[in-house]
Amino acid sequence: MAKQYDLIIVGAGMVGSLASLLLANSSLRIALVDRHNGDYALSVPPSYDARVSAISCQSKALLEAAGAWQSIPQNRLAAYNNMVVWDGLGEGYIDFNARKTQLPELGHLVENAILCTSLMTEVKQSSNIDLYLADEVENHELSESGVTVSLLSGRQLEAQAIIAADGALSKLRTENAFETVEWDYGHQAMVATIEIDRAHENTAWQSFGEEGILAFLPLPSVDDRHFVSIVWSVPPQEADSLMALDDQAFCKRLGYAISQRFSVLDITTDRQSIPLRQRHAKQYVKTGIALIGDAAHTIHPLAGQGANLGFGDVKALVDVLSKAHRRGEFLGASRVLRRYQRARMLDNIAMAAGMEGFKRLFGTQQPLLVQLRNQGMAHFHNNTSLKEKLVARAAGLSSFS
Numbered sequence: 001m002a003k004q005y006d007l008i009i010v011g012a013g014m015v016g017s018l019a020s021l022l023l024a025n026s027s028l029r030i031a032l033v034d035r036h037n038g039d040y041a042l043s044v045p046p047s048y049d050a051r052v053s054a055i056s057c058q059s060k061a062l063l064e065a066a067g068a069w070q071s072i073p074q075n076r077l078a079a080y081n082n083m084v085v086w087d088g089l090g091e092g093y094i095d096f097n098a099r100k101t102q103l104p105e106l107g108h109l110v111e112n113a114i115l116c117t118s119l120m121t122e123v124k125q126s127s128n129i130d131l132y133l134a135d136e137v138e139n140h141e142l143s144e145s146g147v148t149v150s151l152l153s154g155r156q157l158e159a160q161a162i163i164a165a166d167g168a169l170s171k172l173r174t175e176n177a178f179e180t181v182e183w184d185y186g187h188q189a190m191v192a193t194i195e196i197d198r199a200h201e202n203t204a205w206q207s208f209g210e211e212g213i214l215a216f217l218p219l220p221s222v223d224d225r226h227f228v229s230i231v232w233s234v235p236p237q238e239a240d241s242l243m244a245l246d247d248q249a250f251c252k253r254l255g256y257a258i259s260q261r262f263s264v265l266d267i268t269t270d271r272q273s274i275p276l277r278q279r280h281a282k283q284y285v286k287t288g289i290a291l292i293g294d295a296a297h298t299i300h301p302l303a304g305q306g307a308n309l310g311f312g313d314v315k316a317l318v319d320v321l322s323k324a325h326r327r328g329e330f331l332g333a334s335r336v337l338r339r340y341q342r343a344r345m346l347d348n349i350a351m352a353a354g355m356e357g358f359k360r361l362f363g364t365q366q367p368l369l370v371q372l373r374n375q376g377m378a379h380f381h382n383n384t385s386l387k388e389k390l391v392a393r394a395a396g397l398s399s400f401s
């Protein structure tokens with residue numbers, strides 16, 4: 001006998017877990033399936049996980065509504081109030097300040113494993129969610145009357161719709177023939193945690209230059225020792241040669257790439273190198289299925305917006321499905337799911353286009369373009385209202401649509 005649910009969510013990463021919690025708050029019965037076992041290896045400060053995310057104000061509010069933000073230990077959160085961006089090939093410089101834009105902070109940095117652990121703790125306490133961990137969808141069938149799923153473990157599930165939150169390489173997206181527009185950014189992102197010689201001033205530092213796109217993202221300090229997470233995007237060949245350097249030589253190159261604003265003392269994690277690909281599904285929904293998070297879109301991490309866009313999808317989907325549920329509508333009906341697509345697609349495309357534009361603008365070293373770029377940055381730096389608009393957008397407090 002198949003177990004009955006309102007919704008089956010596949011993927012209990014940040015996006016799928018948040019979706020399950022907020023939908024469960026709307027009295028929906030949820031099955032949450034993930035091939036992972038739900039235990040995330042947590043490092044102990046001053047060692048921090050190499051994978052971190054900048055979480056916007058709107059995303060924080062959603063995580064609070066799900067009860068997951070409150071259980072993140074304070075010593076694993078770093079608020080940042082400023083962001084400084086400069087052009088390593090010229091004088092171009094822009095700073096963003098939370099106080100000037102009436103925000104308590106621009107965002108928070110949190111390790112992905114810590115965030116997933118807090119979400120998983122809440123999921124386990126929800127009486128409306130059944131968790132199927134270390135398990136996968138073996139077969140599924142979509143129809144006008146709902147979805148039937150067989151898991152590898154042999155369990156059978158039925159629901160009105162299935163939500164694909166199974167990440168960038170979504171199997172559900174492929175199996176249901178969702179077309180995508182995608183291309184390689186021609187960049188690898190190297191990530192690691194490093195120790196620096198002085199306080200990071202609760203500031204996210206970002207350099208665009210000859211050495212690629214490099215961010216120093218603040219992490220909590222411990223006993224007067226200061227740490228940042230780096231995201232360093234460079235062409236693949238360059239990434240290979242940087243990854244081949246020993247720690248000392250890598251730290252030296254980092255100091256140079258960050259224009260010697262900091263001395264890099266040590267690397268406290270392994271370095272990881274992640275290929276970057278722009279991907280966008282042409283449709284987010286079909287009868288009985290919706291894509292959310294990285295399953296629907298991936299973008300360059302230069303503005304730290306990928307998970308925040310996924311959380312924006314969650315907000316829209318929860319609004320649509322909880323209203324439809326109250327009205328007694330069938331949740332898998334395409335006319336219901338299309339409301340979610342309409343609410344999100346324009347915003348996600350606009351953000352993806354913005355990231356592509358940034359990457360191309362800062363990827364060039366042609367003298368004329370570099371000069372124009374620097375003039376543009378100077379103009380932007382002095383335009384307070386434009387800066388306020390961009391900060392509100394990055395914080396998730398306004399949309400393009």
Ligand SMILES: Cc1cc2nc3c(=O)[nH]c(=O)nc-3n(C[C@H](O)[C@H](O)[C@H](O)COP(=O)(O)OP(=O)(O)OC[C@H]3O[C@@H](n4cnc5c(N)ncnc54)[C@H](O)[C@@H]3O)c2cc1C
Binds near residue numbers: 166306
């Ligand atoms: C270098 C880098 C830095 C980034 N920095 C930021 C940042 O600062 N801020 C930000 O907002 N975003 C950032 N991002 C983007 C962010 O990491 C992603 O957008 C986010 O992790 C996507 O979450 P997700 O839950 O959609 O997918 P995932 O995190 O990929 O989760 C997918 C889940 O599905 C499960 N799964 C997959 N396939 C199956 C299957 N067949 N069956 C069952 N389960 C399955 C997986 O086990 C996993 O738990 C960054 C990305 C990169 C590469």
